[in-house]
Amino acid sequence: MPSARESLLIAAQSALAAQPWATVRMVEVAAAAGVSRQTLYNEFRTKEGLGAALVARQVDGFVTGAADAVTAARRSGGDPAVCCAAAAVWILCRAREEPLVRAALTGFWNSRLPLPEVPPAQVVERLAAGILDALSGEGGAELRRACEAGLRLALSYVVVPPTEPDAPARVAAVVSALLSGSSVRGGLPAPDAGPPTRRP
Incomplete structure (x- = not known):
């Protein structure tokens, strides 16, 4: 009860x-x-206190759900790329269904919704931390950077919602490629390599 x-x-x-x-x-x-x-x-x-608690409850469930998506993918044998892709799909689908979560992530509020107590940046930080914790320390700084990039890609679809029904699958494919590194790093300099050298 x-x-x-x-x-x-x-x-x-x-x-x-x-x-x-x-x-x-x-x-x-x-x-x-x-x-x-x-x-x-x-x-x-107060009513404001109730509203803030309601937003916090929705965000907590959302963050936990993203981490659970990673855990479920790991249990199915998924590598970090597959796990983060699963989290991206969760983010996109749940934000589409839950106005409070969508507003908390984007900062776009309207009179239909109660106001939150935390800015979107803190929500995104919690989301990224939960996903990386669910990976149980796999990878290093490179994985962390790639995971953050994949998360921001998914969030861009939250800010400007797509109309195509296959959008979650397309986002998952891009995030998986981003983290696997095989199809997105060719021809790009390493993170600390500086700009490409101009040939004479």
């Missing part, structure tokens, strides 16, 4: 799915959760 706090957050999420946050009423959230209004205020103090 969920705690009073969890029940309130579930009720708030349901209310937000049906109406803009500005019109969500605390008394209705409490009633839907089956608790008193005083319990609601004891837990969150």
